[in-house]
Amino acid sequence: MxxxxxxxxxxxxxxxxxxxxxxxxxxxxxxxxxxxxxxxRKPHSLQRTCALLLSSFFLYIPANIFPIMTVTQFGTGDAHTIAGGIIELIDGGMIPIGLLVLVASILVPSSKLIGISLLLLSVHFRWKINARRWTFMYRVIAFIGRWSMLDIFMISILVDLVDFTGVQIIAGPAAIAFAAVVILTMFAAENFDPRLLWDNQ
Amino acid sequence: MNSTSYQACPECDLLIDLVQPEIGEKIHCPRCGLLLLRPRKQSIERTFALSIAGLILFVPANFLPMVGITLLGKANTGILLSGVISLFNENMWPVSIVVFLASILFPLAHISLSLLISGHLYFNRCNRNLVSWMRWMHHLDEWVMLEVYMLSIIVACVKLMAISPLIIGWGLYAFIALIIVTALLTSSLDKELFWQRIEQLSRDNNHAS
Incomplete structure (x- = not known):
């Protein structure tokens, strides 16, 4: 070779x-x-990635502020945000599962948002970087993105199963925002062209 | 310069003079380390067989109850589609569409496309749609999220165990089998070989006509 x-x-x-x-x-x-x-190179890679990234930044705020699901027990509603659900799991002694959800729904989306921003900045400002290491970072970002859908799928299972007269789980507005964040960041990662990192070398 | 023996790394654009690797060998890009080629044993035959197995498993995985809970003397079981429908009924249609695409439609489309393509290659049939099927399958790859769904079933079960005993249905076993089959399918499908065979088939077909 x-x-x-x-x-x-x-x-x-x-x-x-x-x-x-x-x-x-x-x-x-x-x-x-x-x-x-x-x-x-991928057409308009930087502009498209940047647009998708900015929209996901804005949607990330409602995704974390609003309740992602509401548990209703005999008339009294109990709304959970993403962070609230994790705290409840850890308080309930289910630490490994709590950590898993913490990684999938908080660490992965936020590190993705930061990671893609860094990639964009490094290409735009032609930073002197170790391109091999940054390409590896890009690969990790592209790989982990889909795992954030965990929370969305979990809501669809819970909403479906916990549907009794008196006890119910209802999806909250944050679910839409969070699903949008996951999908937009997946598109952002797909539109970013890692070869741009090497072109500046 | 003969361009066919050369390849460019899709992630760093390094021009590489490739020697066709042996089966079981892996070729990485020397500059960025991306896995470029990994020829598989009997790629077409295995992909064909696994796609048939996947399509068969798709039926019980989607129509038999997966997990359920009993609360207040009433049992409630769910399948993939019932989660989508409950979300839809709660006016969460954007989320329900996403769940439907990632957990039902895209996996089905992916398996069907790989069955169509590997079937045509296995029987040496030429079809002018082969190229667009391959491209569709390539773009669908990332959006098939069965294994993510599996993980969320586990998390949901742990959450539900706190409030009620769980019912595990046959649908869940079929779903696990489906995930294993799709994982094997993805690893046995050698895209470069498929593209070369498609190119060869269409060239032979042009000569014949």
Missing amino acids: RAKQCALKQGFINCHDCGYLVKITQQLSSCPRCHSHLHE
Whole structure:
């Protein structure tokens, strides 16, 4: 295996969908193997990532302030926020599960928001970075994103099962905001092009 | 320069002169460490078999009750779809659509697409839709969240255990089996091989006509 330089500088475009290497010519605009549109880098990567990231920052506030679910027992409602649910689990002695939910619904989304912001800033301001380490960070961010859906799925199970006359669990407005945060950050990670980290080297 | 023996790393754009790896060998990008190629044994046959198994398991995993609780003398069991419907009835339709897509529709679409593609390749049939199916499957990958759902079943069960005894239904076992099959399916599917075979099939087809 012989390694060369950046493929783009050598006049090649890597197809985003199938990974086919195409020599740049004037008339070629779609991949000969999978017919998808060819781009040197993901199109408008920074702008799109930035827009998605900002929207998730704003939605992250209602997601944490409003109740994510309400437990009604014989007329009295008890609203839980994301943090409240975790505190209840830990108080109830279910520490491992409490920690799991803490990681999935607080640590993962917040570190994702911070991580993607750092990636954007480093590309925009051309920071001198260790690109290998930052690409690894990008990979971790892209991998962990989906696990935040845990809270949303859990609500759908609880709402479905705890539905008796007298005792009920109802989803709260934060559920919509939180689901939106998870999905928007997943799209943000998908739109960020890690090759931009290497282009500045 | 013959471009077919060269590849570019999708995450750092390093141009690499690749030697086709042996089965079981892994090739990482020398600059950023991304796993580039990992050819699997009998990739097409295994993907085909696992997709059939997955589609069969999909039925009990979706229609048999998974978990339930008994409270005040009344039993309540749930399936994947009933969670979606309860959320929908509570005016939480954005959330319910997301749950429906990530836990029912996208897994089903992913397994069906891999069945279609591997079936065509297994029987050497050419179809001009193969390319778009492959691209669809590639984009769906990330949105199939069965294993996340499994984890949330566990968390929900721990929470519910505090208030009532649990009922574990056959649907849950089928669901666990489905997760194992989809995980095996993803690892046996060698995308590069599939793309090469599709390219070859369409070229043969063009020559024949």
